[in-house]
Amino acid sequence: MGRLKTFFGEAGEFGIGSRGLTVPVHGRLGDRALFSVTSDLSACDWASAKLLYMRDFQVLATHIHDRVLGIEGHASEPVSLSPRELECLQWIAEGKTAWECAVILGLSQHTVRCYLESARHKLHATSNTHAVSIAHRAGLLFDPL
Template sequence: MSVHSIALRTAASFESATSRLTDTILGAVEQDLAETLKAIAAEIGLCHIAYLRLSPDKSADICLLVAVVTYSRLWQHRYFVKKYIVNDPVISYGRRAVQPFDWATLPFDDPSTKAFFADALNHSVGRNGLSIPLRNRRGVFALVSFTSDLADDDWEIYKTSNMRGLQLLSVLIDSAANINFKLPPVPVQLSIREEQCLLWAARGKTYQETAEILGLAFGSVKTHLDGARHKLRCMNLTHAAAVAFATGVIPAQALK
């Protein structure tokens, strides 16, 4: 990609991305938000988009379960298992930030920060990152991050040219996520098998791994997970697990 094309990243790409998110907010489409963000990232020339909302009355694990990211399943699982959310330098800095910040400005002299970013790079998160903090009056903090594999000079041009568009997308992503993750209005009762399968899914296990752990057929696991997802009125398993823990359908202690 030439420097000129980066500087003149078409307004049409950002307009299309804005339109996609607006349709999601208005309920005009039912596509999984993560899939929408994946399409937007490709359209505007980025590797990944990640959204994380941290609420003062929710545990870090629950907040992580309702995150919307386009990262690989392997990185999501590794991040969850290694409890990176506790000391992720992007989140730690973002909690205090009021302006967008480039990941290159973080304290890379810290060994844990170096190790985290090296691990992230090995899992194709992207060589560059930009995060935009969002806050509301109820004390809810959200962070939208964009990553890229552009060369450093090209990345600087991209950010300068498209900062306003990225900030607008961040606000729309926050709105879309708030709508996408509404909790069911009535209590839900899962069967024992639905609860067990959803718990292992939340721990990052695949259908096949869950089947082997519980001694079930692959098809049975899929049936139980689909049943749990429909009862919880969720579009995907990540959302279903988050709702189940947030509403107490499955006790949060079960994750430990």
């Protein structure tokens, strides 16, 4: 009990916030990591901030883990997008919205959003625009129609 108190006392001295959460990271090869976020927001503000930012915490946790692996010299595998992911990205590159992609490809909008999410993750992209740019530079997309 005493050690726990000391631990949190020291944590406070180093600016660790009084509230927080930890996101587990599951890597491709079974590698694991924990990503912690702390804050000094009030209980009420923290509860709403948590809801708002949870999605970003998940993305950030995985991103930082990938970067750490890279710095440690673990080369990441070359990106391979599935045909469906490429198709969605190709139409985004042509200026179509997710809804338009869904109509063109005969998929639901939700499915298109899922394929784009997966493509963004595989390309380490922060947005669809970013993903198109990375895919284009990597020569994954066809030339403009």
